Each structure stands twice: as C-alpha cells, then as structure tokens.
Amino acid sequence: MKILLLVIGKTDEDYLITGIKKYVGRLGHYVPFELKELPDIRNRKTLNEEQQKKAESFLLLSQLQPGDQVVLLDERGKNYTSVAFSEILEKQMASGVKRLVFVVGGPYGFAQEVYDRADAMMSLSPMTFSHQMVRLIFVEQLYRAFTILKGEPYHHS
Numbered sequence: 001m002k003i004l005l006l007v008i009g010k011t012d013e014d015y016l017i018t019g020i021k022k023y024v025g026r027l028g029h030y031v032p033f034e035l036k037e038l039p040d041i042r043n044r045k046t047l048n049e050e051q052q053k054k055a056e057s058f059l060l061l062s063q064l065q066p067g068d069q070v071v072l073l074d075e076r077g078k079n080y081t082s083v084a085f086s087e088i089l090e091k092q093m094a095s096g097v098k099r100l101v102f103v104v105g106g107p108y109g110f111a112q113e114v115y116d117r118a119d120a121m122m123s124l125s126p127m128t129f130s131h132q133m134v135r136l137i138f139v140e141q142l143y144r145a146f147t148i149l150k151g152e153p154y155h156h157s
Contacts, residue, residue, distance in 0.1 A: 001031065001032075001092065001093050001097055001098065001099070001100055002031070002032040002033070002034070002098065002099045002100070003027075003031055003032070003033045003034075003099075003100045003101075003102070003142065004033075004034050004035075004036060004099060004100070004101045004102070005033075005034070005035045005036070005101075005102050005103075005104070005135065005138060005139065005142075006036050006038065006060060006063055006101055006102070006103045006104070007035070007036070007037050007038065007103075007104040007131070007135060008037075008038050008040065008041075008056050008059070008060070008104070008105060008106040008131070009037065009038070009039070009040040009106070009131070009132075010037050010039075010040075011037070011132045011135060012132070013132060016132050016133065016135065016136050019136045019140070020035065020135055020136050020139055023136070023139040023140050023142070023143045024139055026143050027139065027142060027143055027146065030143075030146035030150070031146065033142070035135070035139070036063065038056075038059045038060070038063070039059075040106075041055045041056060041059075041106070049108045050111075052106060052107075052108055053105075053106065053108050053109065053110060053111040054111050054113075056105060056106045056110075056111070057110065057111035057113045057114045060103060060105070060110075060114055061113060061114065061117060063101075064101060064117065065099065067097075067098055067099070068098075068099045068100075068101045069092060069097045069099070069100045069101065069119050069120075070101045070103060070117055070118045070119050070120075071100070071101070071102050071103070071118065071119065071120045071121070071122050072102075072103050072105070072110060072114065072115070072118045072120070072121045072122070073102055073103065073104050073105075073121075073122055073123070073124060073134060073138060074105070074109065074110065074121045074122070074123060075109075075123055075126075075128065076121060076123070077120070077121030077122040077123040078120075078121065078122055078123065079122075079123050079124075079125070079126065080122065082141060082144050082145060082148065082155060083148055083155075085122075085141060085145050086144075086145035086146070086148040086149050089142075089145050089146070089149065090149055102122075102138065103118075104131055104134050104135065104138070105131075106131070107131060124137055124138060124141065125137075
C-alpha cells in the first residue's frame with residue numbers, strides 16, 4: 001500500500017519544513033509515502049469562499065485515482081487515539097487497498113464534491129491548527145502509528 005498526503009499550497013515556514021522532512025524520511029522505512037503539494041489557487045483573493053473551495057476541489061479531485069481510499073482531514077471528522085489510528089492503518093493494509101490518500105484542504109475546507117468522493121473523515125484534534133502545521137502533526141502521527149504496529153519504543157502508552 002502507498003500513502004499519499006495531498007495538500008493545497010506550499011509549506012513556507014522553515015521549522016515546519018524541517019520537521020516534515022524528518023518524519024517523511026522516517027516513514028520511508030515503513031511504507032511508500034508521498035507528500036504532494038498542489039499550487040495555491042491563482043487570484044484567490046478575488047474569489048469568495050465557495051468559489052475558492054470549488055477551484056481547490058477541481059485540483060484535489062484531479063489527483064485521485066479509481067480505487068483510492070480517501071480520508072479527509074477535517075474538523076468534523078472522527079478523533080482517534082494514536083493506537084486506534086495505527087489499527088485503522090493495519091486494517092487498510094490488510095484489505096488490499098493500493099493507495100490510501102489523506103487530504104488537507106484549503107483555509108475554508110472542502111467543497112461538497114470532495115466530501116462526496118471521500119470514504120472517511122478524520123480529525124487530528126478538536127482544536128484548529130494552521131493548514132501548514134497539520135502537515136507536520138499528521139506525518140508525525142503516521143510515523144508514530146507505524147512504530148506502534150512494529151512494536152518499536154517511539155510510542156509510550
């Protein structure tokens with residue numbers, strides 16, 4: 001199984017870039033992983049919220065393949081403990097899913113078309129984080145999940 005983290009816009013804070021690279025590098029020992037940054041919408045300041053979500057949805061949906069298992073990182077999604085998240089990953093791997101795609105939307109969330117394509121929604125926390133920070137938090141939790149599955153000492157429960 002391959003895991004893809006699909007995001008809108010570039011990460012521009014050096015401390016986040018450093019942290020993301022650290023965990024993306026570590027993930028390579030467990031699973032084929034890719035972080036794909038899609039370009040910000042052009043002229044987005046001239047678009048209203050719905051227009052921006054629609055434009056982003058076109059970009060996001062164009063990256064999905066038939067058979068992808070799509071999980072939106074969304075504040076309305078289900079919260080999981082790190083152990084429960086690792087168990088979900090284990091089930092996905094055992095199910096024969098070829099590509100598991102986690103999606104971070106733009107600042108206004110997702111258009112309805114993206115919600116319609118999603119197989120699940122997951123929240124990283126009841127708190128709100130910047131979209132750039134979510135990337136670091138997610139890749140760390142993904143790494144943590146694989147260390148849990150391998151019985152490695154990174155996670156202390």
